[in-house]
Amino acid sequence: MEKIPIGLNFFIPMPVVLVGTQVAGKANFMAVGWITRANGNPPMIACGISNNHYTVKGIGETKTFSVNIPSSDLLEKTDYCGIVSGEKTDKSQVFDLFYGSLKTAPMIRECPVTFECRLVQSVLLPTHTLFIGxxxxxxxxxxxITDKKPDFPEIDPLFLTMPDNRYWTLGKYTGDAWSAGKNLIQR
Structure with a gap:
């Protein structure tokens, strides 16, 4: 099929997380779709956050943040955290919170998986800052957790697609990574 130019749109499905931090001593959360693994050992996560978001201030203050993976039953609260600013709205009471060893990275008890991160580097870009933790x-x-591994259908994570701005859940299993293509290897 012939390819047609469609402009500079984002067509990468993105996992949706809630990034937490403290701003002026108060827990704050925002929905983030620009997130990825950044390093294997030590394990690191990178997330891109618009420079005008309130969360940027908190990560800068505490040098810590959390990454919380909401399940689909938290869709309404997740979207809420993406459409209201912590600068004008106190989001510290939206979830049941807990803290780990870092003490300044609030995590969400209702999320099936949470990470606490220590800021390693901030990369200032024209519209966003890439935080590596x-x-x-x-x-x-x-x-x-099944057999000491994450059970993704049980986690029931959310995904965001753009430019249609829709949330999705995990699809069906289709094959094993680093295995499905072995039949094509020239021997």
Whole structure:
């Protein structure tokens, strides 16, 4: 099929997380879709946050943040945290919070998986800052772990697609990574 130019749109499905931090000593959360693994050892996560967001101030103050993976039953609260600013709205009471060893990275008890991160580097870009954090702790509900591995259908994560601005859930299993293509290797 012939390819047609469609402009500079984002067509990468993005996992949706809630990034938490403290701003002026108060917990704050925002929905973030620009997130990825950044390093294997030590384990690191990178998230891109618009420079005008209130959360940027908190990460700069505390040098810590959390990454919370909401399940689909938290869709309404997740979207709420993406459409209201912590500068004008206190979001510290939206969730049941807990803290790990870092003490300044608020995590969400209702999320099946949470990470607390220590800021390693901030990369200032024209519209966003890319925050790279070393994972200092990972916490999960027991029912989303099978054979010591994450059970993604049980986690039931959310994904965001743009430019249609829609949320999705995980699809069906289709094959194993680093295995499905072995038949094509020339021997």
């Amino acid at each position: 070393e994972i200092a702790g990972v916490y999960a509900d027991g029912d989303v």
